[in-house]
Amino acid sequence: MVTVEKLSKRYGSLCAVSEVDFEVGKGEIVGLLGPNGAGKSTTMKMLAGYLPPTSGRATIAGYDVFSQSLQARRRIGYMPENVPLYPDMRVREFLSYRAALKGVPGRRLRERTADVIELCGLQEVATRIIGRLSKGYRQRVGLADAMSHEPDLLILDEPTIGLDPNQIRAVRGMIRNLRRHHTILISTHILPEVEMLCSKVVILKNGRVQAAGTPAELRAGHGQAGLVEFDAVVPDPLAAAALLRADSSIQSVTHRQDGAWTVFSIVPKPAHDPRENLFRTAVENHWRVREISRPEASLEHVFAELTGGEDWER
Amino acid sequence: MRTFFILWRREIASAFHQPLAYIVLFFFLIVTGFNFQAAVTLLNHSPGSVTTLVEAFFNTVYFWFPFVLVFPLLTMRVFAEEVRSGTVELLMTAPVGDGQVVLAKFAGCLFFFTVLWVPSLLYFLVFGQVTGVQAAGAMGSYLGAYSMLFLMGAFFTAVGCFASALTDNQIVAAVIGFSGILAFFFLGLLSFLLPATGSALREATFYFSPLEHMMAFSQGLWDTRPVVFYISSTVAVLFATFHIFQYRRWRA
Numbered sequence: 001m002v003t004v005e006k007l008s009k010r011y012g013s014l015c016a017v018s019e020v021d022f023e024v025g026k027g028e029i030v031g032l033l034g035p036n037g038a039g040k041s042t043t044m045k046m047l048a049g050y051l052p053p054t055s056g057r058a059t060i061a062g063y064d065v066f067s068q069s070l071q072a073r074r075r076i077g078y079m080p081e082n083v084p085l086y087p088d089m090r091v092r093e094f095l096s097y098r099a100a101l102k103g104v105p106g107r108r109l110r111e112r113t114a115d116v117i118e119l120c121g122l123q124e125v126a127t128r129i130i131g132r133l134s135k136g137y138r139q140r141v142g143l144a145d146a147m148s149h150e151p152d153l154l155i156l157d158e159p160t161i162g163l164d165p166n167q168i169r170a171v172r173g174m175i176r177n178l179r180r181h182h183t184i185l186i187s188t189h190i191l192p193e194v195e196m197l198c199s200k201v202v203i204l205k206n207g208r209v210q211a212a213g214t215p216a217e218l219r220a221g222h223g224q225a226g227l228v229e230f231d232a233v234v235p236d237p238l239a240a241a242a243l244l245r246a247d248s249s250i251q252s253v254t255h256r257q258d259g260a261w262t263v264f265s266i267v268p269k270p271a272h273d274p275r276e277n278l279f280r281t282a283v284e285n286h287w288r289v290r291e292i293s294r295p296e297a298s299l300e301h302v303f304a305e306l307t308g309g310e311d312w313e314r
Numbered sequence: 315m316r317t318f319f320i321l322w323r324r325e326i327a328s329a330f331h332q333p334l335a336y337i338v339l340f341f342f343l344i345v346t347g348f349n350f351q352a353a354v355t356l357l358n359h360s361p362g363s364v365t366t367l368v369e370a371f372f373n374t375v376y377f378w379f380p381f382v383l384v385f386p387l388l389t390m391r392v393f394a395e396e397v398r399s400g401t402v403e404l405l406m407t408a409p410v411g412d413g414q415v416v417l418a419k420f421a422g423c424l425f426f427f428t429v430l431w432v433p434s435l436l437y438f439l440v441f442g443q444v445t446g447v448q449a450a451g452a453m454g455s456y457l458g459a460y461s462m463l464f465l466m467g468a469f470f471t472a473v474g475c476f477a478s479a480l481t482d483n484q485i486v487a488a489v490i491g492f493s494g495i496l497a498f499f500f501l502g503l504l505s506f507l508l509p510a511t512g513s514a515l516r517e518a519t520f521y522f523s524p525l526e527h528m529m530a531f532s533q534g535l536w537d538t539r540p541v542v543f544y545i546s547s548t549v550a551v552l553f554a555t556f557h558i559f560q561y562r563r564w565r566a
Contacts, residue, residue, distance in 0.1 A: 045403070048407040049406075049407055050403055050406055050407050050563070051563075051564065052564050070409045070411065071409075073407060073408065073409040074409045076407065078404075078407040080400065080403045080404060080407075082400065084399055084400035084401040084403060084404055085401065085404070086328065086401055087399075088328060088331035088332065089327075089331070097320065097324055098404075098408070100316075100320050101317065101320050101321070101324075101408045101409075101410060102408050102409060103409060145404075
């Protein structure tokens with residue numbers, strides 16, 4: 001559906017996007033992740049045909065976004081960041097105008113507009129003036145506009161930014177429902193959102209692709225996969241840690257006190273699971289055990305690691 | 315073509331959705347009312363200088379003053395506002411060409427300008443009814459005056475659109491547009507200032523003078539030279555607008 005090859009965008013000496021490659025298959029939801037200023041929006045603007053790339057190319061459904069811009073744009077529903085809308089228009093009027101502009105034939109206009117209004121829950125505000133709508137409704141109008149001409153590909157630039165948690169859930173639900181009919185490229189920095197929605201993730205930093213793959217692949221490939229937490233009451237934490245380190249499957253052990261409990265963080269050697277041995281050791285030494293767990297590395301950690309963010313939680 | 319009409323309708327709607335449209339319409343009507351009164355007075359007191367009401371109406375200072383002033387107000391918004399509010403991103407990611415957008419915006423402003431002049435037809439009609447004197451000597455006078463109005467309107471509208479495409483600040487756009495239109499207008503006035511004979515500059519500016527053009531056309535003298543001049547200038551300025559619009563977007 002979308003192929004991006006060595007796409008670059010320079011502003012003078014500043015390189016906003018540099019040789020980005022990725023692909024989006026039909027029916028996929030792909031998340032574009034990255035810190036602010038990583039080049040997400042610029043990449044999306046280039047795909048939407050708004051900015052010309054400095055070099056490289058991108059095609060949408062086989063049409064080059066630059067040389068066959070009109071054909072490519074016909075297949076795209078784009079929702080820009082901050083959702084600019086015409087404040088003087090009424091919701092229904094706006095959606096009808098946009099659908100007509102994007103090539104929906106006159107006889108289908110009324111039906112199509114009614115459809116997107118219903119789909120995005122805009123019935124109550126259909127005759128209101130856009131300038132007087134709340135942020136949440138405006139966001140939904142933007143989404144309704146993006147899908148008004150039934151495009152093959154939806155490009156959504158931070159669709160949930162600035163919404164309250166209920167609105168975020170509503171928009172997210174809407175996007176999930178869209179997956180049946182559309183391919184979706186979405187940018188965000190809300191990581192749980194990506195995990196909930198996306199079948200594939202592309203992480204950008206300083207305009208370059210840092211990693212790409214399914215959320216599960218990224219978690220497996222990065223972060224401290226397999227880290228084990230072990231809580232027990234031990235007579236001498238230092239001695240206990242030394243004892244644990246003696247295990248051949250364990251690479252390193254750190255520990256901290258939590259009241260009477262000692263919490264060990266254990267990094268096993270690759271492809272080893274030390275939990276069974278830990279249990280045996282605890283039983284042999286008569287340690288009281290509260291927990292042996294292996295928390296999954298979250299996408300947040302992967303993100304922090306790849307984009308060089310400080311990890312304040314550790 | 316369909317896309318153009320959709321965009322054009324949107325431009326007209328957006329012009330009439332804002333309060334400025336009605337303020338302009340209102341004051342324009344007042345000033346043209348004064349102008350009508352001035353034209354009738356002129357006709358009464360110095361019958362030698364002008365022969366018909368139409369001729370008098372289109373050649374007073376009350377005509378030129380609002381005429382020159384109105385274009386920046388009509389056009390300052392078109393590109394500047396779209397760029398500033400970011401809706402240009404929405405517009406240009408729809409399958410529409412840059413040229414279509416420029417033409418639609420220009421045509422939208424020109425439409426509004428045309429609407430401004432519709433009431434003036436009523437003056438001439440009423441004048442004829444009340445006084446029993448024809449407002450114009452012949453149809454040619456109407457045709458000439460209104461076609462010159464439209465041609466000059468198209469050119470000045472194009473200049474205003476060009477100014478609006480240069481910046482994303484409406485006030486700056488209005489000032490640039492106004493300066494451009496005034497510069498052109500005063501260039502035409504040079505022919506009144508320079509010595510009457512032997513000046514090549516005077517000869518040249520005579521051909522650019524909106525005053526001279528309107529004078530001739532409102533007498534029913536339909537000269538093709540100004541027609542060609544205004545049409546080609548309009549096309550040239552629109553072409554420049556198209557490139558500025560594209561350039562500024564691509565650099566963004």
